[in-house]
Amino acid sequence: MNHDRRFGLARQVALPGPLRLDGGALLSPVEIAYETYGTLAPDGGNAVLICHALTGDQHVASPHPRTGKPGWWTRLVGPGKPIDPARDFVICSNVLGSCMGSSGPALTNPATGRPYAMGFPVITIRDMVRAQGLLLDHLGVVTLKAVVGGSMGGMQALSWAATFPHRVRACVVIASTARHSAQNIAFHEVGRQSIMADPKWRGGDYYADQDPPAAGLAVARMAAHITYLSEAGLTEKFGRKLQARDAKGFGFDADFQVESYLRHQGLSFVDRFDANSYLYITRALDYFDLAEEHGGLLANAFRAGQARFCLVSFDTDWLYPTLESRHIVQALNAAGRPVSFVELSSPYGHDAFLLEAPEMNRVIHGFLEGGA
Ligand SMILES: CC(=O)SCCNC(=O)CCNC(=O)[C@H](O)C(C)(C)COP(=O)(O)OP(=O)(O)OC[C@H]1O[C@@H](n2cnc3c(N)ncnc32)[C@H](O)[C@@H]1OP(=O)(O)O
Ligand SMILES: N[C@@H](CCO)C(=O)O
Incomplete structure (x- = not known):
C-alpha cells in the first residue's frame, strides 16, 4: 500500500525483525502502517514523531479511511499549525497491537496462516516504541526533533525519551501519566x-x-x-x-x-x-509503569540524553489528573532535565487534548520553535 491522501502519504511496511517483546516473545515480521507528511531535511533535523492514543491511528492529519472523518489532530498538525509539514517531516504510525494495519491480533500469523487472535503476544508501551524505532531506522531517521503525544501517545513519548535517549531532542507529553493507577x-x-x-x-x-x-x-x-x-x-x-x-x-x-x-x-x-x-x-496501558522499568525511580528514566520536555495537563482531566504530570516534572527536575509545564483550563476533561485548544497550540508552538 502506498497512496497519496491529500498531503499525507499512507504506507504499510513489513520489517523482518525479529522484535523481542517485553513479555519474552519474538515478533517477526513487524508490520507497521504509517503516514508521513512533509520531507525529511538533508541534515535529518526536522523529523517529528506523533504518537497516538488508545483508539487512535496513523491518520493524524488525513481523513480516516473507514469513517471519512478528518484526521484526529488536524488542530495541531497541518499547514500553519504548530507541527507544519512545510517545515517538519511528520511521522505517525499505528501502534503495535492495534487494528489499522500494524501487527496485532487481527493480522495473519505467518506461522498458522490465520489471524493471530489471542495468539498475539501481550505487548507493552515500550514494545510499541521499539517498533517505532524500527520504522524510523527504515525511514532513515536517526534523531527526532520532537516526539509528541497525548494520553497513551504521551506515554509513548516518555518511553521514547527513556528507551532511545540519544534519538530524542524534545518530548511533548499531553494529558498523560508515567504509570497507570489502580483506578x-x-x-x-x-x-x-x-x-x-x-x-x-x-x-x-x-x-x-x-x-x-x-x-x-x-x-x-x-x-x-x-x-x-x-x-x-x-x-x-x-x-x-x-x-x-x-x-x-x-x-x-x-x-x-x-x-x-x-x-x-x-x-x-x-x-x-x-x-x-x-x-x-x-493491557499495554495497564502494564505501563515507567519507574518500575527503571529500578523503581522515575528520575532514572530520564538521566541519559539531552531532551527538553514539555508537559501539558488539563484541569478537568480526572483520568490522568494534573498531579500525574507534576510527578513527571519532579522526576525530570531530579534528573536535571529542562522541562516546561502548564496546566490548562478546559471544561472538556481528558479528551480536551483532541479538541480545539488555542492555548495548547501556543504552548507547543512556543516550545518546539522557541526552544523554550
Ligand atoms: C489520538 C486519538 O485518540 S484518536 C481517537 C480519538 N477519537 C475518539 O476518541 C472518538 C470518540 N471521541 C469523541 O468523540 C471525543 O469526545 C472527541 C473529543 C474526539 C470529540 O468530541 P466532540 O467533537 O465534542 O464530539 P461529541 O463528544 O459531542 O460527539 C459527537 C457525536 O455524538 C453524537 N451525539 C451528540 N449528542 C447525541 C445524542 N443526544 N444522541 C446520540 N448521539 C449524539 C453526534 O451526532 C456526534 O456523532 P458523530 O461523531 O457520529 O458525528
Ligand atoms: N479518546 C481517546 C483518548 C483515550 O485516552 C481515544 O479513544 O484514544
Whole structure:
C-alpha cells in the first residue's frame, strides 16, 4: 500500500525483525502502517514523531479511511499549525497491537496462516516504541526533533525519551501519566470483561465469520468514554434532558440524552475498532509503569540524553489528573532535565487534548520553535 491522501502519504511496511517483546516473545515480521507528511531535511533535523492514543491511528492529519472523518489532530498538525509539514517531516504510525494495519491480533500469523487472535503476544508501551524505532531506522531517521503525544501517545513519548535517549531532542507529553493507577486499571478491566462476556467473543476467534463481539466492545467504549469527559461537561451538554421525548418512558430505552449519546459513541466505535485490539492495548496501558522499568525511580528514566520536555495537563482531566504530570516534572527536575509545564483550563476533561485548544497550540508552538 502506498497512496497519496491529500498531503499525507499512507504506507504499510513489513520489517523482518525479529522484535523481542517485553513479555519474552519474538515478533517477526513487524508490520507497521504509517503516514508521513512533509520531507525529511538533508541534515535529518526536522523529523517529528506523533504518537497516538488508545483508539487512535496513523491518520493524524488525513481523513480516516473507514469513517471519512478528518484526521484526529488536524488542530495541531497541518499547514500553519504548530507541527507544519512545510517545515517538519511528520511521522505517525499505528501502534503495535492495534487494528489499522500494524501487527496485532487481527493480522495473519505467518506461522498458522490465520489471524493471530489471542495468539498475539501481550505487548507493552515500550514494545510499541521499539517498533517505532524500527520504522524510523527504515525511514532513515536517526534523531527526532520532537516526539509528541497525548494520553497513551504521551506515554509513548516518555518511553521514547527513556528507551532511545540519544534519538530524542524534545518530548511533548499531553494529558498523560508515567504509570497507570489502580483506578485506570479498574476501568479497563470493566471494558475487557464486557468484551470477554459477550458470547460472540469466543475466546477471540471471531474473525472468520465476521461476527465480532460488537455489544461487548460497545459497552467497553461507553464506560471508557465517560472517563474521557468531565462531570461539568456532561452536565452542560446534556444535563437531565430527555432524548426526543417530552416525558419519561417508564422503560429502558434511552430516555436521557446522555444515554443516547453514550449508545451512539459505543455503536460508532465498533465500526472502526477491533475488540481483541482493545484487549491488547488496554493491557499495554495497564502494564505501563515507567519507574518500575527503571529500578523503581522515575528520575532514572530520564538521566541519559539531552531532551527538553514539555508537559501539558488539563484541569478537568480526572483520568490522568494534573498531579500525574507534576510527578513527571519532579522526576525530570531530579534528573536535571529542562522541562516546561502548564496546566490548562478546559471544561472538556481528558479528551480536551483532541479538541480545539488555542492555548495548547501556543504552548507547543512556543516550545518546539522557541526552544523554550
Ligand atoms: C489520538 C486519538 O485518540 S484518536 C481517537 C480519538 N477519537 C475518539 O476518541 C472518538 C470518540 N471521541 C469523541 O468523540 C471525543 O469526545 C472527541 C473529543 C474526539 C470529540 O468530541 P466532540 O467533537 O465534542 O464530539 P461529541 O463528544 O459531542 O460527539 C459527537 C457525536 O455524538 C453524537 N451525539 C451528540 N449528542 C447525541 C445524542 N443526544 N444522541 C446520540 N448521539 C449524539 C453526534 O451526532 C456526534 O456523532 P458523530 O461523531 O457520529 O458525528
Ligand atoms: N479518546 C481517546 C483518548 C483515550 O485516552 C481515544 O479513544 O484514544
